[in-house]
Amino acid sequence: MNGQEGKMEMIVALAKRRGFVYPSSEIYGGFAGIYDFGPLGVELEKNIKDDWWRTMVYEREDIVGLDSAIFMNPKVWDASGHTKGFSDPLVECKECHTRSRADKMLEDIGVVADEKMNEEEINKVFSLQQAKLKCPTCGKQNFTPVRKFNLLVKSNLGDFTNNNSAPSYLRGETCQGIYVNFKNVLDSQHLKLPFGIAQIGKAFRNEISPRQFIFRGREFEQMEMQYFVRPEDEMTEYEQLRTYRMNALLQLGIKSENLRWKKHEKLVFYAKEAYDIEYKYPWGFDEMEGVHARGDYDLIQHSKGSGKPMDYFDDEKNERFVPHIIESSGGVGRLFLALLCEAYTEDEMGGEKRVYLKFKPEMAPVRAAVFPLLKNKPELVAKAREVFTMLRKSLGRVQFDDNGNIGKRYRRQDEIGTPYCVTVDFDTLGEKPELKDTVTLRDRDTGKQERIAIGELVSRFGAS
């Protein structure tokens, strides 16, 4: 095992042990590609989503929010092209029956399989390269022909035939809910181009080979913003959105050397130009989010599919046209994993090896912890509870811990990334009168402690 594989294993183990992420329905053996977020996981998720909403909606006068339903009229997915074109090329090992994505296997040996290739074309490329391709599980080279496998997850909602002849789908991407509401939002909010609609919500894909923990799942959450622009402004706005998104990720404390742009050589069926922002995960750089120029594809398709106009009237220029769309589309889970990887740090403190999560303080699942120096002194416990209650009001998630010695309590908080620990001791109660109503504040990263007035804690933590 190399160091990076080891790091991934440590992160997955820590995530489970400390309540960030659990395999779904684990007591039944789990369920491939599905995960549950535990008590600390939901806090980190919430911080990620709140930060995204702040940068993409609250800090922008030109962007509004939406929460569309997961289920939509199945005609949406016909019009969008997903029932036909939203597929991955699947190949099965005849020896051990492992299913793999043919395009990923080809990519691993440096051959690009174009997204637009039909079954016949990709089979040709796969056969030409077959001598170099091995099953990732058993290493044998005996494969079925490649076939395109549609990623939409079907349901029988509203279909009472018992044969699922008219399936509805769990949405494969959240943005379709935005496109079909384009006119509703435009008319109800009286918006002028350019403007955006943002949404956070679950998406579902029948991924052939879910992998790398929560990186590629079958149920995941997307944060998507669709920006509607005049056709001639599409590429300028696209460049601006790319810069905006990269800056937002840097602001989260991700190091610039761990982020890079990757231009798509093989474009998905709707895209005109596409870039991924890749993060350097323990297995290497991989897609974290995408910024795509989609042209007028989506509005035209839904206009054709529904028979309703999906255009915009510019009353100043007296012009009617179909806006073009640029989108920013990121997975909550991929950013969650990137923040865990970025924060995971090993060092030595007080002669002992220590593992801690170096989150930016605002992103930490627990913003601060409060300890009474001793558990069996009611006056210390009462004062610590008072400080705890006061901090919770401004910071949200704060933990109270009176279990074990202070050193152990620090380690437990370090491991979940709590930036500050506050200890209430006898001086807080006035044993030394000049230190009355002060506490010890300990910094996660340096381990340094200082004495600070209780009244200054909230502003020190950057809260109000």
Ligand code: GAP
């Ligand atoms: N609306 C465009 C769209 O959905 P995408 O590249 O298919 O584009 C966008 O997905 C983002 O959604 C990805 O960059 C990734 O962050 C996340 N994502 C896609 N598939 C995922 C999966 N199976 N598991 C977790 N996240 C996924």
